[in-house]
Amino acid sequence: MEIVKSALEPLFSLIHAGSVWAFVLATIGAAVAVVLSQNVVRMAFWLIIALGSTAGLFFALDADFLGAAQLLVYVGGTLVLLVFGVMLTASGPFMQMKTSPGEGVLAGFIGFSLLGLLATSVCTVAWDPHGAVAPIAAAGYNPAEEGNTTRALGMSLLGLRPDKDLGQENARPGTGYLLPFEVASVHLLVVLVGAAYLARAKRRQAPPAL
Amino acid sequence: MPAVELDVYLFVAAVLFVCGAVCMATKRNAIGVLMGVELVLNGANLNFVAFARYTALGLDGQVIALFVIVLAAAEAAVALAIALSFYNNHLTIDVDRGNELHG
Amino acid sequence: MTPLFAAGSIAGFLKEHDFSDAWSSGLAAIVHAFLIINFFAVAPLIYIWLERKVAGRIQDRLGPTRVGGKFGWLQTLADGVKLIQKEDLCPESADSMLFRMAPYLVFVASFGAFIALPWSDGWVAQNLDVGLFFMLAVMSLEVIGVILAGYSSGSKWSLFGGMREAAQVVSYEIPMAICALVPVVVAGTLNMVDIGRMQAGWLTNWLVLHDPFTFLAFWVYFTVATASVKRAPFDLAEAESELVAGFHTEYSGIRWSYFFMAEYGSMFAVSAIATVLFLGGWHLGVPLLEESGLYQTAGGVFIAHLIGLGVFIFKGCALVFVQMWVRWTLPRLRIDQVMTSCLKYLLPISCFLLLGIASWPLAIHCLKGRTVLFGEPLGEKVYRTSQPTIRPVQSARQPGAMHEKKIGERGEGSLSSWRS
Structure with a gap:
């Protein structure tokens, strides 16, 4: 029994740590594939993989509500909309619009330089690990006394910050996000009306009477 | 196998950002450009959430990421409506053809 | 042990x-x-x-x-x-990569929803705080696979099916999520295990009988869920009398069967969500198990949970049966009727239900001085029976890293605060 345990230990630790690495690799690979593919529907497919794996990374970062929101809003909503747009606009010859090779090389060069710049700054800056506070709540199931991110997020959108305001002496209230929340709501309403106005069917002439 | 730490998340976010930027610059399909925007926003989001988890940013990072998701959805809806009316007017979705304002 | x-x-x-x-x-x-x-x-x-x-x-x-x-x-x-x-065919005009990937995408989306589904008290693969939200989110991904299948087949029938599916499912997702929110407002949590536990005891504790709004929300949810898993009378995406077989016209063999497994999987998933949210989850509706002293011993708890599993699967299958019954009874709607019934009727109704359930406890407290019609308030009975503590192991984190501060109150606290 002990032998089996120790023999399979690497395998299980691979599953344990490897799942997050799988999401990391999937995100990177799919993002690169979005750039490289020429067919716009394939781009949409790779974008789905990229954004879905990002949702997986959110789960790994203990942001379970955000991960689910990413899946619902982004992958299930926005991307369906995009694919829908592709279907409405892709007609034969416009399916593939090739970038000229010169542009591709230039963009690749600039892209790699930008990536190099970002990567070096990521590696060289010490990101102050000592300033870290323990996360609000671990992902998954949290017992009653530990709360969860959903509750905390909801309260902060209502203008309360349970992790900052409550339980502190002389805490200054009002560090929440009530105003941005309201602004975002109005913004969404405006967008709803605006998008419906822009995309409405324009009838240049009245349809012939039957 | 090492655990995935802050640096790795930041690197992934950088890759998403760069891919999105290159996508915006090179794609001639308006919807392809939109997809580039989505990638860029996701890179930024991943940064926010990673900092929320590993530094003193705390819950703020997640709230901002939530706003980004909401606004990105709104942006996609409007941009798609614009792309569709562009298509209605030009009978193509190639952004290089939208050049009447050259003067 | x-x-x-x-x-x-x-x-x-x-x-x-x-x-x-x-x-x-x-x-x-x-x-x-x-x-x-x-x-x-x-x-x-x-x-x-x-x-x-x-x-x-x-x-x-x-x-x-x-x-x-x-x-x-x-x-x-x-x-x-x-x-x-059967031969695994791929049409010449199809985009072969997407054509081959689409069934897997549909399958994974339908299968992934089961991660957060509780089968019995605490028997859940991953007990997520955002369980319900996660299930709805993952199930919404199924539509993408269907659209890709329709688009990549290179056949106009498939494309029509895919377009209809996109329009239909994106619209029906909204009232579905809002209707699922109605019992969540009552329960005060998105965790499906907790929602299920609140409905222990008598039939009157089931959320469908909690108040008129949850009662109506159950019917609206079930209608909308039937539409969102594209079952008749809403199966416009594969309407065989108009579109040959809709989005899966070009599929054959095992890839075709993936679509079917995904369809039946989602049917059970939406029925199971309805069971947990409205129909008491794994509870019998009669407090037989709680009264019988079965929870006193460890083995008894296991048997009680096993009975709960059977009850849960029975309820889920009964709802699936109703979906079949409806399919073979009602004629198929036209696509414009489908969209009208969603956007003009079901969406306003579900918004009304959400507003209603938000003001219900206040209204009934003013009128009757209590927050529920029958029985005792939710949450009182949740932890009364000596349930074993459910603490799944957190991966990749030692327990000590969790923070020490309390965020609000949860469970009994937040629910009893209604009455104060």
């Missing part, structure tokens, strides 16, 4: 027996995946047989009678064998 499943999770059980973190979480993951994928594979076999029998009986036929004895039990198995043998 703690019984296997009642420990909350297999991982917790293994931890108690000196297995390392990696071992326990990895093994638990494998066991959960094995159990779910087996349910996922076996349930369609039974459902398809049931569908044929139901269809036959409703149309005054017998349905399958030959394969495997008098009732044709083995008909689906024989069909499955036939499907596996």
Whole structure:
């Protein structure tokens, strides 16, 4: 029994740590594939993989509500909309619009330089690990006394910050996000009306009477 | 196998950002450009959430990421409506053809 | 000794027996995946047989009678064998990569929703705080696979099917999420295990009977859920009288059967969500198990949970049966009727229900001085029976890293605050 345990230990630790690495690799690979593919529907497919794996990374970062929101809003909503747009606009010859090779090389060069710049700054800056506070709540199931991110997020959108305001002496209230929340709501309403106005069917002439 | 730490998340976010930027610059399909925007926003989001988890940013990072998701959805809806009316007017979705304002 | 499943999770059980973190979480993951994928594979076999029998009986036929004895039990198995043998065709005009990937995408989306689905008290693969939200989110991904399948087939029938599916499902997602929010407002949590626990005891504790708004929300949810898993009368995406077979016209063999497994999987998933949210989850509706003293011993808890599992699957299958019944009873709607009924009727109704449920406790408190019509308020009874503590093992984190501050109050606290 002990032998089996120790023999399979690497395998299980691979599953344990490897799942997050799988999401990391999937995100990177799919993002690169979005750039490289020429067919716009394939781009949409790779974008789905990229954004879905990002949702997986959110789960790994203990942001379970955000991960689910990413899946619902982004992958299930926005991307369906995009694919829908592709279907409405892709007609034969416009399916593939090739970038000229010169542009591709230039963009690749600039892209790699930008990536190099970002990567070096990521590696060289010490990101102050000592300033870290323990996360609000671990992902998954949290017992009653530990709360969860959903509750905390909801309260902060209502203008309360349970992790900052409550339980502190002389805490200054009002560090929440009530105003941005309201602004975002109005913004969404405006967008709803605006998008419906822009995309409405324009009838240049009245349809012939039957 | 090492655990995935802050640096790795930041690197992934950088890759998403760069891919999105290159996508915006090179794609001639308006919807392809939109997809580039989505990638860029996701890179930024991943940064926010990673900092929320590993530094003193705390819950703020997640709230901002939530706003980004909401606004990105709104942006996609409007941009798609614009792309569709562009298509209605030009009978193509190639952004290089939208050049009447050259003067 | 703690019984296997009642420990909350297999991982917790293994931890108690000196297995390392990696071992326990990895093994638990494998066991959960094995159990779910087996349910996922076996349930369609039974459902398809049931569908044929139901269809036959409703149309005054017998349905399958030959394969495997008098009732044709083995008909689906024989069909499955036939499907596996068939050639895996890919049309010349299709985008072969997307054409091949699309069934997997549909399958994964439908299968992934089962991660957060509680089968009995605490028997859940991953007990997520955002369980309900996660399930709705993952199930919404299924539409993308359908659209891609329709688009990449290179056939106009498939494309029509895919377009209809996109328009339909994106619209129906909205009232579905809002209707699912109605019981969530009552329960005060998105965790499906907690929502299920609140409905212990008598039938009147089921959320469908909690107040008029949840009662209406159940019917609206079930209608909308039927539409969102594209079952008749909303199966416009595959309307065989107009579109040959809709989005899966060009598929054959095993890839075609993935679509069907996903469809039956989602049917059970939406029915199971309805069961947990409205119909008392794994509870009998009569406090037999709680009164019988079965919870006193560890083995008794296990048996009680096993009975709960049976009850849960029975309720889920009963709702699936209703979906079949509706399919063979009602004629198919036109696409404009489908969109009108969603955007002009179901969406306003569900918004009204959400507003209503938000003001209900206040209104009834003013009128009657209490927050519920029958029985005791939710949350009082949740932890009354000596339930075993459910603490699944967190992967990749030691327990000490969790923060120490309390965020609000949860469970009894937040619910009882209504009454104060």
